Amino acid sequence: MLLNVIERTPEPTATTSPLPVALLHGLFGRARNLGFVQRRLAATRRTLAMDLRNHGASPHGPMSYPIMADDVRETLQHHAADPAVLLGHSMGGKTSMMLALRHPQTVKALIVVDIAPGRGGFSSLDLPQGLEKLVFPPALDLHGANDLLRPLIPNDAVRQLMVQNIRLGDNPGWAIGLTDILAAFPALMDWPALPEDACYTGPTLFIRGEDSPYVQPDNYPAMQRLFPNHRLESIAGAGHWVHADAPQRFSELVEQFLAQHG
Structure with missing residues (x-):
């Protein structure tokens, strides 16, 4: 499946790196969620932020980490951006790790943001019941979408994340593949079995x-076994949305890593 891509590149006069960076968002996110990081990186290198399947403007369909990793690989090849550095947050981090493990020749270096190769990663969303049965009015604006979701999602941050997935205006509804996401949720929480090697x-x-x-x-044992050439950095005062909570420190770590390996 070819994914929707937001591409940013350096100005023609800039000194550039030949190695592109692909950015992958988390569950219920979209490519533009990583826009701050992408704009910084695009000053010196080609960047491709992707909407993973069932998210943003990408097509819908069944989900698993091997399937999503194949989507990313196909999209990179379609855009002549293979190999690339991968930067993935949460679900996008698991997708990035899966691609690196299945097709290492596609991934020159890997940045994984606040997720590990194991079970877990989304419980703080406290996924509400009844999203797929939500009744939409004939027309809806942003304020109305917030009010519509508030009884189901009292947490402001989570509600703002979900509001971006609603199609506003006349004939509103879910813009994402919500049915496919909910069906895949147990697999997205989990981590697939892998060959011993x-x-x-x-x-x-x-x-x-x-x-x-x-x-x-x-x-840590799984991280060491699967990614023996890894380094772990913690950012003080940051929660799961590290790039939003501490954008300056996050960008510094990414840019330093790319200067060494990208």
């Missing part, structure tokens, strides 16, 4: 939010 030896940077529960010491 699965390993990505390329340079890997794990970045976690110090206030986030998603990368814990019990994840």
Whole structure:
């Protein structure tokens, strides 16, 4: 499946790196969620932020991490951006890890943001019941969408994340493949079984939010086994949305890693 891509490139007069960077968002996100990071990186290198399947403007269909990894690989090849550095947050981080493990020749370096190769990663969304049965009015604006979701999603941050997935205006509804996402939710929470010799030896940077529960010491053995050439950095005061909570420090870590390996 070819994914929707937002591409940003340096100005023609800029000194550029030949190696592109692909950015992959988390569950219920979209390519533009990583826009701040993409704009910074696009000053010196080609960047491709993707809507993963069932998200943003990409097509809908069944989901699993191997399937989504294949989507990313196909999209990179279609845009002549293979190999690339992958930067993935949460679900996008698991997708990036899966692509690196299945097709290491496609991934020159890997940045995984606040997720580990194991079960977990989305419980803080407290996925509400009844989203797929939500009744939409004949027309809807942003304020109305907030009011519509508030009884189901009292948490402001989670509600703002979900509002961006509603098609506003006349004949409103879900713009995302919600049925496919909900059907795949157990698999997205989990981590697929891998061959015993699965390993990505390329340079890997794990970045976690110090206030986030998603990368814990019990994840370290799997991280070491699957990604032996990795480094783990924690950002103080940041939660799961590390790039939003600490954008300056996050960008510094990414840019330093790319200067060494990208």
